[in-house]
Amino acid sequence: MSARSISRILAVAIVMSAALPGALVNTPRAWAEPCPDSEVVFARGTGEPPGVGGVGQAFIDSLRSQVPGRSIGVYPVNYPATNDYLNSALAGADDASAHIKDMVASCPNTRLVLGGYSQGAGVIDLATNSMPAGVADHVAAVALFGNPESAYAKSLAGGQLPAISAVYRPKTIDSCIPSDIICDDSGNMVAHLLYVPDMTNQAATFTASRLGSSAA
Numbered sequence: 001m002s003a004r005s006i007s008r009i010l011a012v013a014i015v016m017s018a019a020l021p022g023a024l025v026n027t028p029r030a031w032a033e034p035c036p037d038s039e040v041v042f043a044r045g046t047g048e049p050p051g052v053g054g055v056g057q058a059f060i061d062s063l064r065s066q067v068p069g070r071s072i073g074v075y076p077v078n079y080p081a082t083n084d085y086l087n088s089a090l091a092g093a094d095d096a097s098a099h100i101k102d103m104v105a106s107c108p109n110t111r112l113v114l115g116g117y118s119q120g121a122g123v124i125d126l127a128t129n130s131m132p133a134g135v136a137d138h139v140a141a142v143a144l145f146g147n148p149e150s151a152y153a154k155s156l157a158g159g160q161l162p163a164i165s166a167v168y169r170p171k172t173i174d175s176c177i178p179s180d181i182i183c184d185d186s187g188n189m190v191a192h193l194l195y196v197p198d199m200t201n202q203a204a205t206f207t208a209s210r211l212g213s214s215a216a
Helices: 003-018 053-066 085-106 119-130 133-138 151-156 198-211
Strands: 038-043 072-076 111-117 139-145 172-175
Touching (some): 038 053, 038 085, 038 119, 053 072, 053 111, 053 139, 085 111, 085 119, 085 133, 111 119, 139 198, 172 198
Parallel strands (some): 038 072, 038 111
């Protein structure tokens, strides 16, 4: 497949991802109490409007349904999510890590959940590598969807997106649909749009089980 064809498919994918249920929902961190039981810090995918994006909203909705009685705050990572992949992802990682460290300092008993879709998953990968190791003790789970791990995806950011920090791997569910060109070296862009609802529900179940355990 030519680079021009891939770029054309990617442009269509951005439009389609924005049309996913919940993609237009901007979910601000609005909580009546200063410190919720848990908080989801989620980075949307490329081209999605500000908020948590379609995949993020589906994941959060499913998680809330699986942990009734638990207060769950939401922080949408504030970043450009543009096709200037490296600079955009770095800006997202800076915002995510600053917020996460602030939560650890101000709400040490809140169990954090980190998540991201597509470029947003790369944002979380970057953030985990830049934060002090002790921050991981406050993170119950990490949910990644379509993580940019394929050779093609890495080339978009000049090969400068790292894998998630080893400290976080035991508490991470890294969802990749077979044939998703962003996380699978042999794939296409259509598969990249199929994380809702099966993969988001699966990740929510994993996360709910982590929130229900005593250890972060």
